[in-house]
Amino acid sequence: MSRSDELQEFLQETRNYLSLCKEMKWAEYVMVPKTIPVSVNQQTLERLREEVNNCNKCILSETRTNVVFGEGNNSPDVVFIGEAPGRDEDSQGKPFVGRAGQLLTKIIQAMGFNREDVYIANILKCRPPDNRNPLPNEIKLCEPYLIHQLEILRPRVIIALGTFAAQTLLKTEEPIGKLRGKMHFYHQIPLMPTYHPAFLLRSPGKKRDVWQDIKQVMVLLSSSETSD
Numbered sequence: 217m218s219r220s221d222e223l224q225e226f227l228q229e230t231r232n233y234l235s236l237c238k239e240m241k242w243a244e245y246v247m248v249p250k251t252i253p254v255s256v257n258q259q260t261l262e263r264l265r266e267e268v269n270n271c272n273k274c275i276l277s278e279t280r281t282n283v284v285f286g287e288g289n290n291s292p293d294v295v296f297i298g299e300a301p302g303r304d305e306d307s308q309g310k311p312f313v314g315r316a317g318q319l320l321t322k323i324i325q326a327m328g329f330n331r332e333d334v335y336i337a338n339i340l341k342c343r344p345p346d347n348r349n350p351l352p353n354e355i356k357l358c359e360p361y362l363i364h365q366l367e368i369l370r371p372r373v374i375i376a377l378g379t380f381a382a383q384t385l386l387k388t389e390e391p392i393g394k395l396r397g398k399m400h401f402y403h404q405i406p407l408m409p410t411y412h413p414a415f416l417l418r419s420p421g422k423k424r425d426v427w428q429d430i431k432q433v434m435v436l437l438s439s440s441e442t443s444d
């Protein structure tokens with residue numbers, strides 16, 4: 217496809233998407249002004265981080281090396297949410313620092329951001345041993361931390377990375393292939409599910425789908441920017 221065809225396609229998608237936003241009155245959600253000063257965000261986030269660092273509500277606290285609280289901009293437009301820390305993240309105490317993390321960084325850069333401009337977190341703050349799937353009880357105990365974190369961060373949009381994050385946040389068992397490509401809501405924040413970067417490493421052909429999802433997010437962001 218030529219550059220000009222690509223641009224035409226993008227503009228058409230943008231027009232469709234904006235009329236969908238208008239139809240669904242999404243503006244009510246995306247125009248919420250950020251009234252809380254960044255310095256207050258910083259303090260409340262640090263208090264929450266301290267609480268999570270001392271958490272021993274579930275057995276993952278016995279095997280973790282570090283709590284992976286999340287990191288990034290304290291007043292971000294976009295928050296990425298993955299599943300749970302892996303080995304690299306557990307040892308460094310930072311989210312998405314392994315191979316999947318490197319691909320996530322490329323996705324963020326393709327959106328025109330740096331990692332420092334967005335916020336990155338996971339459903340679980342501690343690594344499940346041997347990267348096993350998180351257990352329902354672990355999610356139940358850990359999700360309130362994420363909800364509190366999002367209340368402080370107040371992003372314009374959330375990107376849920378992979379089946380697990382999308383299904384947990386949206387309280388559904390629908391497969392990621394069905395969930396992605398459409399905007400959903402999590403606590404009134406627009407949420408776009410897309411494939412996990414670790415899955416993209418195994419199935420690079422799916423990168424195109426992720427780019428389609430990301431483009432929708434960018435349209436949403438540019439429409440809310442102009443309405444501030």
Ligand code: URA
Nearest residue numbers: 298299300301311312
């Ligand atoms: N996969 C995730 O879901 N989260 C991380 O932080 C790293 C890999």
